[in-house]
Amino acid sequence: MSKKIILGVSGSIAVYKSVYLVRLLIKSGYDVKVVMTPAATKFVSALTFATISKNPVSLNIIDKDTWSNHVELGLWADAMLIAPATASTLSKLSTGLSDNMLIATYLSAKCPVFIAPAMDLDMWKHPSTRSNITALQSYGNYIIPVGTGELASGLIGDGRLAEPDDILRYLNEALINKDLKGKKVIITAGPTQEALDPVRFLSNHSTGKMGICLAEECAIRGAKVTLILGPTHLQCNHPEVKTIKISTAQDMYDVAVEEFKSSSIAIMAAAVADYRPKNTSAQKIKKKNNDMSIELERTPDIAKTLGENKTHEQYTIGFALETHNALENAKGKLKRKNFDLIVLNSLEDKGAGFKHNTNKVSIVNKSGDVEEYPLKPKQQVAIDIIDQLISIMN
Ligand code: C5P
Numbered sequence: 001m002s003k004k005i006i007l008g009v010s011g012s013i014a015v016y017k018s019v020y021l022v023r024l025l026i027k028s029g030y031d032v033k034v035v036m037t038p039a040a041t042k043f044v045s046a047l048t049f050a051t052i053s054k055n056p057v058s059l060n061i062i063d064k065d066t067w068s069n070h071v072e073l074g075l076w077a078d079a080m081l082i083a084p085a086t087a088s089t090l091s092k093l094s095t096g097l098s099d100n101m102l103i104a105t106y107l108s109a110k111c112p113v114f115i116a117p118a119m120d121l122d123m124w125k126h127p128s129t130r131s132n133i134t135a136l137q138s139y140g141n142y143i144i145p146v147g148t149g150e151l152a153s154g155l156i157g158d159g160r161l162a163e164p165d166d167i168l169r170y171l172n173e174a175l176i177n178k179d180l181k182g183k184k185v186i187i188t189a190g191p192t193q194e195a196l197d198p199v200r201f202l203s204n205h206s207t208g209k210m211g212i213c214l215a216e217e218c219a220i221r222g223a224k225v226t227l228i229l230g231p232t233h234l235q236c237n238h239p240e241v242k243t244i245k246i247s248t249a250q251d252m253y254d255v256a257v258e259e260f261k262s263s264s265i266a267i268m269a270a271a272v273a274d275y276r277p278k279n280t281s282a283q284k285i286k287k288k289n290n291d292m293s294i295e296l297e298r299t300p301d302i303a304k305t306l307g308e309n310k311t312h313e314q315y316t317i318g319f320a321l322e323t324h325n326a327l328e329n330a331k332g333k334l335k336r337k338n339f340d341l342i343v344l345n346s347l348e349d350k351g352a353g354f355k356h357n358t359n360k361v362s363i364v365n366k367s368g369d370v371e372e373y374p375l376k377p378k379q380q381v382a383i384d385i386i387d388q389l390i391s392i393m394n
Contacts, residue, residue: 003175004031006073006109008082008102009049010089011039013152014118014161018083019044021164022052027377028168033058033073037089037100058101070101074108079175082106083144084118084161087129093141094132114171116144118161120153144170165237172220179390181222184263187215188256188302190230192249194276196294197285204271205354208232210319210378211269215241217382218265226263228255230270249273249299256302260314265389267317268303271354275299307338315340317389321354323347330364341365341388351375363388 005025009018025032034049035058046057058073074080082089082102089102093115098104106113115136123129124146137143144167147160162170189211193201208229215227219240227236227243230252236243244259246252249272260266275296285292303318310316318339320330323346330344344362345352352360352375360375363385373384 003029004033004076004078005171006077006080006105007032007034007049007053008036008080008085008089008106009034009040009044010037010082010084010086010102011042012084012086012118012161013043014084015040015043017161017164019048019052021083021167022049024164024168025171026053027379028172029380029383031055033076035059035070035073035102035105037102039086039088058105061101061104070104071108074105075110077109077111079111079114079171080106080109081114081116081167081171083114083116083167085115086117087119087123087126087132090115090117090129090132090136094135094139112174113141114144114167114174115141116162116167117146117159119159120151121155121157121159124157124159142170142174169238176220178222180218180265180386183218183223183265184226185215185218185223185265185267186226186228186256186259186263187211187218187267188228188230188252188270188272189215190232190234191271192230192252192273192299193247194249194273194299195280196277197281197283199284202273202276203231204273206230206232206271207355208234208270209357210359210381211267212236213378213382214267214269214385217379217386218267221386223265226259228252228259228270249276249302253300253302253305257305260306260310264313265315265317266303266306266310267385268306269319270302271321272302273299301337303337303339310338315389315393317341317343317385320344321347327362327364327370330362331368334364334366339366340392341385343385349375361385365392 032053033055050057092103144162148158190208191204191206193203195201215225215236216238219225219238225241278295278297316339320333322329326346330342334342342364349360351358359381362372364370
């Protein structure tokens, strides 16, 4: 699901936040084109935005005797976001004073428009600004609430540009299809730790990043999400995701089996330990002069248990991290664990798997169809996985 967005940038000290915002938008699967007012270029150059957005930046309606097609730009977009919107830009937007490319594009856009104001406390409170905001809302535009805190003037109060993460969340809430509304989803993520003694454990390199991205994507699409997360320094920030922290495979199993009873979907992205020490020493194991060996026993297989017990209304998705015979092994796992989909990532692919912010996956369904995807940020991989899930559910 690629979404095309125009980011209009006007001249405020908060422009620096918009650079990071472009990054966030791209990571979330948006195609971004930036249009700047002349004043905005005094704070951050067009080159910065062009480089980060990977698209040319629109600056002038007339450029060296050529007329720029703001109508085409306005029609290209699925949404327009103006961030930061200064008091001056708000005034021009509300009256249609089209003296720069940003306002001309806004007047040509037929898509939803989101406005994130930024200005000083007293400018924000002024009746002129208030009436501009009221007018813009009456035209159907969305006003993203300003933040409160320290302002460029040194004053403290309302008027800060909303934080980029909050702007992104606001956009996603308004624009994204709520195709998982009413569904409860459980997601296992991260490693497990199997204790040998009070100071040592068996574990792996998983960070839980892929599972956290999946949890966020499901929540954005309206699901009620429970994330069952192994020990990791990462956390899920989406307010609609309930995180249950566990440490062993047995704990993860117990929580997952219980939570799945009231869920429609389980996504097993955790790197669960297959074996644990048969005995855990209550005291630290002392070293001796001779070698030692540890007896291991199998941990319960969460995915297999859920797969065996699921109803026709429940779906399970598994992951396969393979080092060789990848596709064959993944297809075998899909059958054995009764998954509806399996996501295959290979450690042979550069930038895929543990610790990376990117992943390169293939998704295999029950009929054996394989969809291969290029290397992408994990947020976008999560979009692809959930799109595939929606298509089999329909
Ligand atoms: O068999 P393998 O461990 O490679 O299978 C990987 C898939 O099974 C993943 O989705 C993983 O989360 C899940 N799994 C599980 N419980 C285990 C082992 C793996 O849910 N004990």
